[in-house]
Amino acid sequence: MRGRMALAVAEQPVILREIELRDRPDEIYEASPKGTVPVLVLADGAVLDESLDVMRWALTQNDPEAWLPATAAEQQACEALIRRNDGDFKHHLDRYKYATRYEDADEQEHRAAAAAILHDLNARLHDAPFLLGERFTLADAAIAPFVRQFAFADRSWFDAQPWPQLRSWLDRFIESARFLRAMKKYPVWQRGQEPFVLDWND
Numbered sequence: 001m002r003g004r005m006a007l008a009v010a011e012q013p014v015i016l017r018e019i020e021l022r023d024r025p026d027e028i029y030e031a032s033p034k035g036t037v038p039v040l041v042l043a044d045g046a047v048l049d050e051s052l053d054v055m056r057w058a059l060t061q062n063d064p065e066a067w068l069p070a071t072a073a074e075q076q077a078c079e080a081l082i083r084r085n086d087g088d089f090k091h092h093l094d095r096y097k098y099a100t101r102y103e104d105a106d107e108q109e110h111r112a113a114a115a116a117i118l119h120d121l122n123a124r125l126h127d128a129p130f131l132l133g134e135r136f137t138l139a140d141a142a143i144a145p146f147v148r149q150f151a152f153a154d155r156s157w158f159d160a161q162p163w164p165q166l167r168s169w170l171d172r173f174i175e176s177a178r179f180l181r182a183m184k185k186y187p188v189w190q191r192g193q194e195p196f197v198l199d200w201n202d
């Protein structure tokens with residue numbers, strides 16, 4: 001979703017091959033042996049198989065809403081926030097959401113560890129509407145989908161936490177046109193079909 005959001009804001013048309021993770025076509029492994037989504041194959045054949053790389057590539061092509069950090073301080077804050085999100089937060093989120101898939105994972109412990117990070121995000125949002133300040137940036141787009149997953153794992157528990165700023169930030173994100181656009185569903189790619197060009201304005 002975050003890769004799609006960045007491609008959309010950067011107005012980068014792509015040929016989309018929607019897949020089902022439980023029935024991955026061989027072609028995805030030919031592009032990237034990891035077999036995870038997203039995978040973006042560039043016009044010159046280079047392959048980006050990390051969503052953050054897709055985001056950074058798209059925004060480097062075109063960044064009309066100034067999602068990329070504008071100052072060294074923003075850059076540092078952005079990197080630190082994303083590193084913690086993709087590292088510790090994702091680790092605890094997965095074990096909270098899917099405790100049964102991990103041996104010895106204690107759901108409550110992982111929820112508490114993830115919640116400590118959310119507490120910190122809420123504090124950041126005390127003084128400004130977005131994570132880096134007054135505008136929605138790469139940091140918000142990269143992190144909000146994961147906070148959404150956490151919230152939806154037990155929405156009533158999430159709503160009972162003392163995080164009004166975080167809740168408002170998440171609600172604004174979930175209701176935003178940019179996120180709803182990224183969530184649009186597409187038919188699964190069939191081998192041999194005409195290329196399906198997604199130009200983001202449809």
Ligand SMILES: N[C@@H](CCC(=O)N[C@@H](CS)C(=O)NCC(=O)O)C(=O)O
Pocket residue numbers: 021035036037038049050051052
């Ligand atoms: N670090 C990767 C994570 C990619 C990832 O785990 N994607 C999930 C779907 S959102 C996936 O492909 N899961 C299937 C699998 O891990 O085999 C990224 O952000 O690009």
